[in-house]
Amino acid sequence: MDMVKGLGAESPVVIFSKNNCCMSHAIMVLIRGFGANPVVYELDHLTNGLQMEKALTELGCSPSVPAVFIGKKFVGGSNEIMSLNVKGELKKLLIKANAIWM
Numbered sequence: 001m002d003m004v005k006g007l008g009a010e011s012p013v014v015i016f017s018k019n020n021c022c023m024s025h026a027i028m029v030l031i032r033g034f035g036a037n038p039v040v041y042e043l044d045h046l047t048n049g050l051q052m053e054k055a056l057t058e059l060g061c062s063p064s065v066p067a068v069f070i071g072k073k074f075v076g077g078s079n080e081i082m083s084l085n086v087k088g089e090l091k092k093l094l095i096k097a098n099a100i101w102m
Contacts, residue, residue: 003048004055008069012099013038016056016067019045023078024066030081031068034091036099071097 008014013031015038017024031038043049043065053064061067061077068075070093075081084090094100 001055001058004052004059004067005074007039007041008074009072011039012036012071012097013094014069015040016043016052016065017041018043018065021065027066027068027078027081030085030090031094031099034094034100036094038099070094070099 004016008016013036015024015028015031017028017040019042028038028040041052043053046052056064056067059067059074061074063077066078066081068077068081075084075093081090084093091100091102095102
């Protein structure tokens with residue numbers, strides 16, 4: 001779990017994803033639409049992807065992907081990100097994390 005948290009803290013926005021996950025793709029498009037440039041880890045392309053997926057599940061992300069870190073903090077999966085967007089809070093969070101500038 002420490003490895004995942006460490007990677008999540010390396011950039012203003014970090015997304016753990018799988019190449020074939022449509023929700024991961026939707027979350028990446030949404031966040032990029034604000035002008036952010038997230039670091040994306042495709043778990044199905046990493047040798048330790050299964051370990052990372054297990055750690056994300058332990059963090060409370062179910063399903064394990066997409067899992068989003070913003071401002072060095074675990075925010076959640078697609079439901080949490082979409083909810084933040086609907087409430088108008090996702091943009092504020094991205095600005096606070098210095099992922100975008102307005």
